[in-house]
Amino acid sequence: MIYQCVGVGIGPSNLSLASLLYPYKGVLSAFFDRKPEFAWHDGMYFPGAKLQVALFKDLVTLSDPTNPFSFISYLHAEGKIHHFLNARFEAVPRREFRNYLKWASDSNENVHFGEEVTQIRFDGHFVVETDKRCIRAENIAVGVGTEAHIPSFARNHIGPTQFHVSEYGAKAKSLKAKRVAIVGGGQSGAEAFLDAISCDHDLLPKQVTWISRRENFLPLDDSPFVNDYFMPSFSDYFFGQDAEFKRAFLERNVLASDGISEKTLREIYQRLYELRFIEDCGNVSVLMPGRTVEQVWHDGRQWGLAVTHDATKSEEEPVYADIVIWATGFRSARMPFLDPLVSRLEYEDVEVRIDTNFAAVWDGPANRRIFMLNAARRQRGLAEPNLSLIAWRSQCVIEAMLSGVSCTRAAQKQSFMTWQPINAWSERQHRAV
Ligand SMILES: Cc1cc2nc3c(=O)[nH]c(=O)nc-3n(C[C@H](O)[C@H](O)[C@H](O)COP(=O)(O)OP(=O)(O)OC[C@H]3O[C@@H](n4cnc5c(N)ncnc54)[C@H](O)[C@@H]3O)c2cc1C
Structure with a gap:
């Protein structure tokens, strides 16, 4: 049996991908996490802690509002949607968002906890070894997130x-x-x-x-124009800039996310x-x-x-x-399971180089991809580790992975800001007409 997608890690990034893939019944996918059950920053539920993004930035809504794994579906399924509205939270309590994520993982039989991915080799397909089984896949989605950082x-x-x-x-x-x-x-x-x-x-x-x-x-700078950094159009614009501009930009704008x-x-x-x-x-x-x-x-x-x-x-x-x-932050998690493939991947500084669809640039066949989710902040910008673009990013991955399958991603209107140089921008507009 060959899986079309095997995911490593089940945090919000891969859970979003698993949720958006769910309606494609013919697509065989499996996602693994070493944790015994779903958890999301469980040591940090301070009283009153709230989600720092809008409730629509859940696993699926911004890409497919009809998907059954939305936050609103969760409230509805649990019989508390009216109570939630009456409570008028200024932001979703962090623990309630975690409960929503757990509900989404409990409702999806393609996700498996208590199983660590130990090695991924390639022999024409990806051969994925966990501590419990070995399976083969056409594509891999790496979503291992971050680890606590201490000096x-x-x-x-x-x-x-x-x-x-x-x-x-x-x-x-x-x-x-x-x-x-x-x-x-x-x-x-x-x-x-x-x-x-x-x-x-x-x-x-x-x-x-x-x-x-x-x-x-x-x-935190949560003002409207700064929030443009957390839109797909800005992520694409940022991706096209040179490494030095990106480095300086991230340093200057750190308060937009941290x-x-x-x-x-x-x-x-x-x-x-x-x-x-x-x-x-x-x-x-x-x-x-x-x-x-x-x-x-x-x-x-x-x-x-x-x-x-x-x-x-x-x-x-x-x-x-x-x-x-x-409280000295988090750094990208190590990925020892990719060791057999390391010499075949391209790197940009410490990050695996990705293409426009978040797939690693490597010397393998073009229809065998390793998608890197939340592993390219230097290439994609401030939104990469954030929840804002997870649904959009998952949809990019699905469109690349399932070429020929019609997807639900609707065209987005232009930003109010003209990020690209005017000439390049107007030329593209002209070509689009
Ligand atoms: C306290 C806190 C609050 C936050 N609040 C917000 C917020 O309000 N809004 C926002 O936009 N962002 C927030 N963030 C940031 C963002 O939500 C997190 O970074 C998010 O968890 C990223 O999801 P992820 O799936 O990429 O990674 P993670 O959530 O880190 O998940 C990665 C998973 O991979 C698993 N894993 C790793 N290696 C393996 C392996 N070899 N085999 C199997 N499993 C493996 C890990 O066990 C882990 O469960 C917050 C971060 C923190 C720390």
Whole structure:
């Protein structure tokens, strides 16, 4: 039996592909995840955490609103669509979106958990080995996402009192009377800080120090024209630019994807006001933006962090803590299962080079493809790791994979912005007419 598509990893990226493929009954597909059951950032369900994108940016809707795996179908199937509307959430609770994703994975017999893909070879078809079986496929969809990132100097210290924020739920159960240092000024660091200072008076930590390399605790830029970066037309425009432009663009616009939501910032500020001016606990929090943590050590009693003030270069601000939480982001996950194919793939810096349909550029036959989902931020832009374009990206993959099958992707209207140079743009318009 030859599968048309085998997916590695079942996070939102491949779950979107599995959901959009589902109505094609003649297409044999199988998706595998090493986790025993569906999970989505399960260590990070801070009270009040919300989805940072609109609810229509689910697995399928932006490509095929009639697909049975939409968020609205989920609410309807679970009998809570009226309640959801009446609740008037300003954004979908993160845990509810996770429940939706789990529902979609439970409802799709092509997805399999508790099965790790260990190796993929090629002999005219892809030979996919998991720790339970070996199957053959015409196409592969790699959707292995990201892994927690911790600075190299801290990795040997990881344990119960020093950990990545993705383990917050399991390891930060009681911070009472402890000194806590949180390193990282993005959304995850902000949510951990807010959670740590939000408990009742008698459960409060002794001190919570929040350190960020950024000059301030800066907001996510969620404004309309910046959100154009999360549209298919911009992803295509970005893809066509040269590597140096792309690198500088990503650096300049980091807050479009990695800033802190305004709601979280306001809640933090209000809580700081309460602690200092109402509850008389002003010493609980220390906010240190514009600092870099250079080293960490344990002196037998406590953790010490060597911190440099980025403006003055002063190194005389050591921070001592009982618990250290690294909110230092995520990096692309390793893909050891691709080792047998590595020499056949082209690379662009550290990323596998992809074509316009998200297929890896390689020396194999054109009708055998390895699609790379959420593995090409440097090539495709800020939206790549985000939920915004997952449905559109899956549809691109399906159209490339099932050539000849009629797909439902409707033509999109032009952006309000003219991203391309006018001449190139008008020439294309002219040709289209
Ligand atoms: C706390 C948090 C909140 C977020 N909130 C938002 C948001 O509100 N809006 C937004 O747009 N984005 C958000 N993001 C970013 C985005 O949702 C995530 O990056 C998303 O999970 C990406 O999906 P993915 O499928 O590409 O990867 P992942 O979700 O990381 O899934 C990859 C899967 O691959 C599996 N895997 C890896 N290797 C193998 C193997 N060899 N065999 C089998 N399985 C394997 C892993 O077990 C994992 O389940 C958030 C990220 C975090 C950390």
